[in-house]
Amino acid sequence: MKLTGAQALLECLKREGVDTIFGYPGGYVIPLYDCLYDFPAIKHILVRHEQGAAHAADGYARATGKVGVCLATSGPGATNLITGIATAYMDSIPMVAITGQAKTTALGKDAFQEADTTGITMPITKHNFLIKKVADLPEIVAKAFHIARTGRPGPVLIDVPQDILNGHLDYKPVEKVEIPSYKPNTEGHPMQIRKAARAIASAKRPVLYIGGGVISSGASREVVELSERTHILVTTTLMGKGAIPESHPHSLGMLGMHGTAYANYAVAHADLLIAVGARFDDRVTGKLDAFAQKAKVIHIDIDPTEVGKTVHVDIPIVGDCKSVLTDLLKKVEPKVASEWNEQIMKWKNEYPLCYKKSTDGLNPQYIIEQINKVTDCGAIIATGVGQHQMWSSQYINCTFPRQFISSGGLGTMGFGLPAGIGAKLGCPDKDVFVIEGDGSIQMNIQELMTAVAYGIPVKIVILNNKYLGMVRQWQELFWKRRYSATNIEAQPDFVKLAEAYGAVGMRIEREDQVEEALKKAMEINNLPVVMDFHILREENVYPMIPAGQSVEDMMGHK
Amino acid sequence: MQHTMTVLVENRPGVLARVSGLFARRGFNIESLAVSSTDDPSISRMTIVVAGEDNVLEQITKQLRKLVDVAKVLDYQDIPIVQRELAMIKVNAEATKRAEIMQIADIFRAKIIDISEKTFTVEVTGSNEKVNAITNMLSPYGIIELVRTGRIAMMRGEKTP
Numbered sequence: 001m002k003l004t005g006a007q008a009l010l011e012c013l014k015r016e017g018v019d020t021i022f023g024y025p026g027g028y029v030i031p032l033y034d035c036l037y038d039f040p041a042i043k044h045i046l047v048r049h050e051q052g053a054a055h056a057a058d059g060y061a062r063a064t065g066k067v068g069v070c071l072a073t074s075g076p077g078a079t080n081l082i083t084g085i086a087t088a089y090m091d092s093i094p095m096v097a098i099t100g101q102a103k104t105t106a107l108g109k110d111a112f113q114e115a116d117t118t119g120i121t122m123p124i125t126k127h128n129f130l131i132k133k134v135a136d137l138p139e140i141v142a143k144a145f146h147i148a149r150t151g152r153p154g155p156v157l158i159d160v161p162q163d164i165l166n167g168h169l170d171y172k173p174v175e176k177v178e179i180p181s182y183k184p185n186t187e188g189h190p191m192q193i194r195k196a197a198r199a200i201a202s203a204k205r206p207v208l209y210i211g212g213g214v215i216s217s218g219a220s221r222e223v224v225e226l227s228e229r230t231h232i233l234v235t236t237t238l239m240g241k242g243a244i245p246e247s248h249p250h251s252l253g254m255l256g257m258h259g260t261a262y263a264n265y266a267v268a269h270a271d272l273l274i275a276v277g278a279r280f281d282d283r284v285t286g287k288l289d290a291f292a293q294k295a296k297v298i299h300i301d302i303d304p305t306e307v308g309k310t311v312h313v314d315i316p317i318v319g320d321c322k323s324v325l326t327d328l329l330k331k332v333e334p335k336v337a338s339e340w341n342e343q344i345m346k347w348k349n350e351y352p353l354c355y356k357k358s359t360d361g362l363n364p365q366y367i368i369e370q371i372n373k374v375t376d377c378g379a380i381i382a383t384g385v386g387q388h389q390m391w392s393s394q395y396i397n398c399t400f401p402r403q404f405i406s407s408g409g410l411g412t413m414g415f416g417l418p419a420g421i422g423a424k425l426g427c428p429d430k431d432v433f434v435i436e437g438d439g440s441i442q443m444n445i446q447e448l449m450t451a452v453a454y455g456i457p458v459k460i461v462i463l464n465n466k467y468l469g470m471v472r473q474w475q476e477l478f479w480k481r482r483y484s485a486t487n488i489e490a491q492p493d494f495v496k497l498a499e500a501y502g503a504v505g506m507r508i509e510r511e512d513q514v515e516e517a518l519k520k521a522m523e524i525n526n527l528p529v530v531m532d533f534h535i536l537r538e539e540n541v542y543p544m545i546p547a548g549q550s551v552e553d554m555m556g557h558k
Numbered sequence: 559m560q561h562t563m564t565v566l567v568e569n570r571p572g573v574l575a576r577v578s579g580l581f582a583r584r585g586f587n588i589e590s591l592a593v594s595s596t597d598d599p600s601i602s603r604m605t606i607v608v609a610g611e612d613n614v615l616e617q618i619t620k621q622l623r624k625l626v627d628v629a630k631v632l633d634y635q636d637i638p639i640v641q642r643e644l645a646m647i648k649v650n651a652e653a654t655k656r657a658e659i660m661q662i663a664d665i666f667r668a669k670i671i672d673i674s675e676k677t678f679t680v681e682v683t684g685s686n687e688k689v690n691a692i693t694n695m696l697s698p699y700g701i702i703e704l705v706r707t708g709r710i711a712m713m714r715g716e717k718t719p
Contacts, residue, residue, distance in 0.1 A: 179626065
């Protein structure tokens with residue numbers, strides 16, 4: 001079949017099962033955009049800033065498990081994707097980013113809107129490609145999707161010069177992708193798995209520490225089964241939230257800096273830590289010398305680079321979480337709840353996750369509890385980054401995997417709204433709540449226009465304290481309340497702003513208005529709703545283990 | 559600790575940047591680097607010499623393996639290897655000094671591969687130390703130009719990476 005490069009590219013996307021792409025046109029990608037008319041099966045969502053396209057593709061991928069696709073032109077289009085690509089890279093999200101480029105003959109000559117996109121994105125992609133010959137296009141696209149979705153998933157970028165899009169090739173679909181130097185190992189070593197089973201059998205104080213790898217490999221059921229069979233309690237990372245229903249009696253919620261006191265106590269006193277698809281991030285471990293000191297460590301991860309990176313591992317098992325846990329379950333004998341479980345439950349009762357209800361203002365935690373209530377814990381939650389993100393991670397009660405969508409590793413402010421749009425398009429049958437801060441939302445507020453234009457009914461909750469709250473909290477606690485550059489009282493009227501974009505706006509200042517507003521938002525199904533909640537200005541996220549410190553230094557727990 | 563490692567990679571543009579980028583990110587200076595294609599034209603072989611803490615280099619080795627274009631990585635720590643470097647040294651060689659320089663070259667089994675009225679160009683191969691030694695011996699005559707390749711290395715015996 002004779003096709004142009006642009007046609008072949010869209011044909012390849014169609015073959016990969018792509019139904020939605022998020023993008024923004026520009027000079028060098030006009031040929032590709034022109035071709036979109038001929039591919040009605042691929043829905044193109046026109047964002048208002050390329051960063052929004054990358055985050056939306058990311059949110060789509062997190063919510064569905066499929067590869068998210070974003071598209072931008074060369075130069076500034078490509079550089080605007082960078083934050084979104086880096087966000088996906090840090091959280092191991094499968095994504096393919098396609099960028100336009102100057103003609104192959106102009107490369108390196110400072111052509112208009114030329115940037116060395118593959119050079120710039122080298123450290124923030126799992127792999128990237130610059131297409132130099134149009135005949136290579138189908139194979140490169142197939143490889144890109146293969147690399148993005150297999151092994152430890154991640155973003156892959158394809159840089160496509162304009163003459164490649166306009167060139168012609170004899171198109172043949174790629175049947176099989178063969179990359180000799182890329183063969184991720186998915187099956188765990190049987191001897192290591194036996195060792196792990198023995199360690200579990202003999203452990204007195206075991207804890208399961210579950211990360212995003214469990215979500216991406218779809219191993220939630222195996223985690224729950226392992227926990228139920230052995231009565232080992234489960235703590236999750238921010239990325240692992242939803243791996244076990246948080247209402248499950250075995251769930252200890254999140255661990256780490258803003259994790260529950262009882263999860264952190266459990267890890268601190270454990271004699272066996274079973275890490276699955278988690279990477280011992282500094283927000284989890286705090287001071288490394290003091291982290292899980294008494295514990296033997298089993299580390300299950302598909303990426304050998306993670307094993308022993310920051311913490312000494314006694315039993316490494318390199319493999320896909322689902323595959324390894326399935327094998328492990330064949331070897332693990334049932335165990336009964338022990339004194340250890342009782343001890344953790346005692347901590348749970350003694351130091352529960354709680355907040356002091358204020359009489360002179362609206363508690364953000366209360367609003368989040370009401371979101372659980374009105375959605376019956378069934379909505380997808382996308383967050384920005386800051387205090388609101390941590391309150392959400394603490395108080396949103398997740399009931400299923402891929403429910404909680406948040407930028408963990410990179411901590412990208414402005415992630416929530418575009419990611420929520422992507423998630424809603426990926427899961428149209430689910431309600432999507434975007435929880436944002438007044439600072440974070442303004443970093444990608446332009447995507448409100450995208451949501452209005454396509455009638456995407458995301459419910460946007462702004463926890464508005466007129467501060468860059470997380471930085472302010474650190475300034476309060478560690479910098480003598482010198483609130484340098486964190487007061488953002490100068491801000492738009494979010495209700496009027498929402499209305500200016502054509503969305504629905506509401507302002508909520510009292511507790512008795514909260515539930516009603518959320519319910520009203522749930523009833524609007526053709527437009528985004530912006531709920532501007534004016535919350536207590538100086539409410540803090542607690543408990544907190546200050547950066548680089550240990551569980552001993554935990555603040556604000558009861 | 560100095561490490562010598564062999565990295566087998568796909569022979570295509572950009573691979574060297576990916577590999578060297580990993581070292582640069584961790585603040586490692588590559589002391590020597592030799593790259594060429596192998597008997598299989600689709601595969602290039604890099605020999606990298608780098609100094610650094612063992613645990614950090616172990617991490618970098620794993621990260622190298624993770625690169626899509628990298629097929630194999632072998633760090634020759636505690637593995638017996640044969641290794642060679644090659645240098646070309648252009649040295650002042652006036653008529654009265656020529657015999658001495660030729661004698662030095664002889665001792666190092668080096669070859670004189672070019673000659674002019676005032677200079678010799680000496681080619682030497684061997685270990686890093688040997689190349690350093692002849693360089694030291696020749697420097698009193700006045701080295702005009704010196705070029706050294708990176709180290710290349712192979713395991714002793716029948717084994718291959």
